[in-house]
Amino acid sequence: MQEIGIIMNGVTGRMGTNQHLIRSILAIRDEGGVELPSGERVMPDPLLVGRNERKLRELSEEHGVDRWLTDPDLETCLDGDDEIYFDSQVTPRRPEALLKAMEAGKDVYCEKPLAGDLETALEVAQTAERSGVKHGIVQDKLWLPGLLKLQRLIDQDFFGDILSVRVEFGYWVFTGHIQPAQRPSWNYRAEDGGGIIDDMFSHWSYVLENLFGRVEAVRCLEKTHVPERVDENGEAYEATADDAAYAIMELEDDVVAQLNSSWAVRVNRDDLLEIQVDGTRGSAVAGLRDCKTQHHANTPKPEWNPDTPKEHDFYEDWEPVPTNRELENAFKIQWKKFIRHVVSDEPFPWDFAAGARGVQLTEASYQSADEQRRVAIDELEI
Template structure:
C-alpha cells in the first residue's frame, strides 16, 4: 500500500521536552520506522514543520536531523494546509494563545500539559475545539510507561481484590544552581512564568489516578517553597516564587485513598524516581517507571512489632517481580502513534482537552486547599 503523509506543525521543539521526547524520540523515530501503522495495514508518514522563536536553534536542529522545513512565523505555518496537525510543547504561559490560533485555522491539536494556565482557559479551548470539529489530545505519557502498564494489567486482572489505597513518592534533589547547575529550567520556580510543582505534577497525578484507580473526588493538599532562592541559567540569583514541593491526599471513587508526595527537594532512597504502592484486599504492588513488584495475600508475611529486637527478615526480598511479557516502546512515541491513528483513521483516543481540564482543575484545587487549609471537593466538568 502507498504511504500517506501527515504534516505536523511542531511548536516549542527547541525546549528540552519538545526536542528530546517529542521530536527526537517520537516523531523522528516514527519516520525512521516508516511511519505509523494504521488498522487497514497502510502507513502514514509524518512530515514535521519546526516552529520556535530562535532562528539559529531551529536551523541548527533541522540541519542536524536532515529536516528542511522550519520557521519562526507560527501564523504562516498554521496557514499551510499541508500541515493539518498542530503540536505544542511551549511554556504553559504562551500555549493557550497558540492553540486558539491553531483551532481557528482548523488544525487538529496535540499538546503537552497543562493545556492552559487556568480551568477557565482550558474549558475555553475544549469548547472552541468542539465547535470547530477538530480532534484534540493531551499528552498522558506516564500511562504508557512499562511500570504503569504492568500495574494496569494487575488492576484489570483483579489481582488486588478491592483496592484500598495508593501511596506515591515522586521527586529528586534539583540543585539550587549556585555550586552545581540545576537539572530543571529556572522558570519552573517562578509562579509568574507558569512554574510550580503542583501545576506540573497534579496534571499527571489526575490522569494516572483516574485511569488506573478512579476519578478524583476531593483533595487535601499542602504546598511549600522549601528553597526560597535559586540561581538561573546565567548564574544570577533569583527568588523562587513557585512551590517546589506538594503533599496531598486524594479521595477517589469507591473509597480509594491516594497519598502522593511530589518534591524537587528530596534525596532519592527508592529504586526509581517515582514509585506507587497499591494495597488491596487480595494483594499489593509497587510500581515505578519500569519495574513492578507484587505480594499476593497468600504469601504475605506476618510481621510482629517489637522495637527491642533488630529486624532479621528482609521485607523487600519477599516481593516478586512482574515480568515484561512483551516489548514496551517509548511512552511518548506510543501515544503519538495512537493520536495519529485517531486523526487519520478515527480510532479511539480518550485523552482529550477535557482530560486536560480535569488535570489543571486538580492543580488549582490543590493550590486552593493549601492556601485555605481545607479539603476541596471536585465536581464534574463538561463542555
C-alpha cells in the same frame, strides 16, 4: 505512502526536542511511518516552529528536517496544508496558540497542562468540541512499562478491592550555587508558570483517573523549601513557586491516594517515581519500568518489637512482574495513537476534556493549600 504534516511549536525546549521530536516523530519516520488498520502507512512530516532561530536551524541540520519557521510566522504556517498542530511551549503561551490553530481548522495535540487556570482550560476544551477538530493532550505516563504492568494487574483483578494508593515522586534538584540545576529556572518562578503542582498534578490527575478512578476531593500542602536558586546565567533569584507538595486525594469507590511530590528530596527508593497500591487480596509497587507484587497468601506477619534487631528482609517478600513484551517510548506510543486517530478515526479518549480535568485538580490543590481545607472536585461539563 501518505504523508501528514505536523506543525511542532516549542520544539526547541527540552521535552519538545528529546521526547517529541527525536524519540517520537523522527523515530517514527525512521521506522517507516505509522501503520494504519488497513495495513497502509502514514509518514509524519514535521514543520519546526520556535522563538530561537539558531536552535531551529541546528535541529533542522542535525536531524534532516527540511522545514522550520520562527515563532512570528505561526499564522503563516497555520495557513498551510499541515493537518496537525502540536504545542509544547511554556504553559502561558499555549492556549492562545491552540485557539488560533483550531480557528485555522487544524487537529490539535499538546503538552500538559492545557492552560494555567481552569477558566482558560475550559474555553480551550469547549472550543475544541464546538469546532469539531480532533484534539488530544499528552498523557505519557500511562504507557510507562511499570504502569502498564500495574494496569495489567488491575485488569486481572489481582488486588481485590483497592484500598489505597501511595505516590512518591521527586529528586534533589541542585540550586545552582555549587552545581548547575538540572531543571530550568522558570520552574521555580510562579510568574512564569512554574511550580511542582502546576508541573505534576496534571500528571497525577490522569494517572489516578485512568488506573483507579476520578479524584473527588483533595487536601494539599504546598511548600517552597528552597527560597533562592541560581539561573542559567549564574544570577541568583528568588524562588516564588512551590518546589514540594503533599496531598491526600479521595477517589471513586472510597479509594484514598497519598501523593508526595518534591524537587527537594534525596532518593531512597528504587526509582524517581513509585506507586504503591494496596488491596484486600494483594499489593504492588510500580516504578517507571518495573513492578513487583505481594499476594495475600505471601504476606508476612510482622510484630512490633523495637527492642530486638530487625532480622526479616521485607524486600524479599515481593515478586517481580515479568516483562512479557518489548515496550516502546511512552511519548511515541501516544503519538502513533493520535496520528491513527486523525487519519483513521481510531478512538482517542485522552482529549482536551481530560486536560481540563488536570487543570481542575491543580487549581483545587492550590485552593486547598491556600485555605488549609479539604476541597471537593465536581465533575466537569465540557
